[in-house]
Amino acid sequence: MTAVRTEHPTVDERRARGRQARRDTPLAALADLTESDRDPISLLELQAKSRVQDLVPIRYGRMSASRFSFFRGAALVMTDDLSRSPDSGLNSQLCGDAHLSNFGIYATPERKLAFDINDFDETYPGPFEWDVKRLAASLAIAAKDNGYSGKERKKIVRGCAAEYRETLIAQAGLGNLAVWYAHIAPEDGLEELRVDLKKRMLERTQATLDKARRRDSAQAAGKFTEIVDGRRRFISDPPLIVPAEELFAGTDLTQIEELLRQRVRSYRSTLQWDRRVLLESFEMTHIARKVVGVGSVGTRAWMILMKGVDDDDPLILQVKEAQPSVLSAYVDGPTFSNEGERVVNGQRLMQATSDIFLGWERGPGLDEDEHDFYIRQLRDGKGSAVIETMKPEGMELYGRLCARVLAYAHARSSDRIAIAEYLGDGTEFDFAIGEFAAAYAKRNARDHAALLTAIDDGRVSAQRGV
Structure with a gap:
């Protein structure tokens, strides 16, 4: 279901492909958010036609709750936007809806806890950076909703992009089996987190893990x-x-x-x-x-x-x-x-x-x-972070964890060597993704406002608080 690689080009050929992609679509171009006259409400209405009609007002009600809630439900709207902007031409299997609430904890068959992407309704092959952009935009939007400063939002988003880039480059240097088995085990990773987390945040993280273990x-x-x-x-x-x-x-x-x-x-x-x-x-x-x-x-x-x-x-x-x-x-x-x-x-x-x-x-x-x-x-050790109560340093760390497992997932299903060559060792990718995320947060705010207007005007019906 992805571009499964039946040919076996050399490492040099794969690197050359990445360099060519960078010439065709420079990293700076990834910051572009092409203007569009699309109507977000029309796209949502189109999507609603195939849904259970008496439940659609609940969907609009939940999406209206905040800018981030709207973003969660607007994967189609963002995909329409992404399709109009420059892309790398380097495909991977995509989550398709890689916002930060679609990552979380679950129990493995060995009864240990894993942290990974946990929603694949939209999974499909596409340009690898589309997932990165959706994750980065979700961080920018959630951080804005939480009242973080502009400086804090930039740091969070660029940290996410940097973590993705550095992890993908590291995966490109590994053998196929090592890439296949790469994962994050929250229980094993707590010691690593102690350096970065304050005592209170550590206690919350441990409580989340304990709660996940009980969710069966x-x-x-x-x-x-x-x-x-x-x-x-x-x-x-x-x-x-x-x-x-x-x-x-x-x-x-x-x-x-x-x-x-x-x-x-x-x-x-x-x-x-x-x-x-x-x-x-x-x-x-x-x-x-x-x-x-x-x-x-x-x-x-x-x-x-x-x-x-x-x-x-x-x-x-x-x-x-x-x-x-x-x-x-x-x-x-x-x-x-x-x-x-x-x-x-x-x-x-x-x-x-x-x-x-x-x-x-x-x-x-x-x-x-x-x-x-x-x-x-329905439940098997599942747990997720409470985004609304995160402090800036907590969201930065969480964004990095999400970016890391996203890079692991892309490395399994793509030409990771070509993508690593495309990304490069510098921070240009990080800044481009940061600029895109900031621009998209503004567009998402306008789209959320359009939904509120559509509800007030009676164009769509919303059932709130459900």
């Missing part, structure tokens, strides 16, 4: 389910969580449940053999619709409750719709028979290690049309 299917069951007539069932919290019997009120659920069981059986075929055996030891007992995320609100998402030995041995799977990547309309790339497979393959390629139950399936929605889905555990 058992914890999710405690939050999202209850015992009814001796059986575990999902709670009802509409519109965020709606059990199937409420969603399909007046309908015989037997046929629907059997259809879902067939879908789960089909999904098993996308897993490794040993994981299929494990999944087969669980029995599906209940289903519910769930509202997820900010930009994802309105996509079809379900929770499936599975029972192991008994009701105290739960597994909760999340089934989430995979629509075409926002990048696919703007860059030449592969087509997919199943968008869920695109998400899963991109995630497996970019992450150091992935959920053991990560797979894909196709099935009908409430509209009876076929939809593509990917499936994973």
Whole structure:
């Protein structure tokens, strides 16, 4: 699903490719944000056409909350902007939505914690710097929302770009297997962080890790389910969580449940053999619709409750719709028979290690049309930083960590030697990305204001506080 390298050019040839790319698109050109007359609300409305319509107002409500919240939901808008600006021509597998809230902690199959990218709905091949620009812009916007000074914002964004550049260059000097296994283990990295973090920040970091360790299917069951007539069932919290019997009120659920069981059986075929055996030891007992995320609100998402030995041995799977990547309309790339497979393959390629139950399936929605889905555990050691409470030094460090794992991910799926040669040892890339991020923060603020106006004028409906 990426530009898998079937030819094997020499190191010198790969370096020459990077130098040629730099002549074609100088680093300074990456600072450019081409003017555009695009209407951000029209793009969001276009995207909303394929969503569950009664959930779209929740999406607009969540996006309206702040400039950063708008940015989180506006991957399509930014992709449209990026497509109009100069690019390096050096492609990688992209996350496609690499803002700082799409990085976090999760549990590996070995039951250790890893820090990595954790959202791949938009993954697709494209110019490597598009991910860097989205991450950098997210830092600039979040820092502005947090009230940081201009000097602090510049330091945070340039630090992110520098970390990406230095890490990618370091990866270019390693062998293929070393690059493949590169990762950040938060538990092992705390000692490194002690030099840079104040005591209070260290305590918060440790608390985040401790909380992540407790976030598993058992914890999710405690939050999202209850015992009814001796059986575990999902709670009802509409519109965020709606059990199937409420969603399909007046309908015989037997046929629907059997259809879902067939879908789960089909999904098993996308897993490794040993994981299929494990999944087969669980029995599906209940289903519910769930509202997820900010930009994802309105996509079809379900929770499936599975029972192991008994009701105290739960597994909760999340089934989430995979629509075409926002990048696919703007860059030449592969087509997919199943968008869920695109998400899963991109995630497996970019992450150091992935959920053991990560797979894909196709099935009908409430509209009876076929939809593509990917499936994973709802919670498995997942944790994320609270952006709104970060101090400038904390956000700078967090931005560097995000940049590092992004460089690891790109190095696995690209010509890292060509990209390293393109980036160079100087700071020109860092400053170009910094200028772009500052300019994009201003454009994003205008786009957020346009959404607020559209809500006030009645052009779009928003349901806030949900």
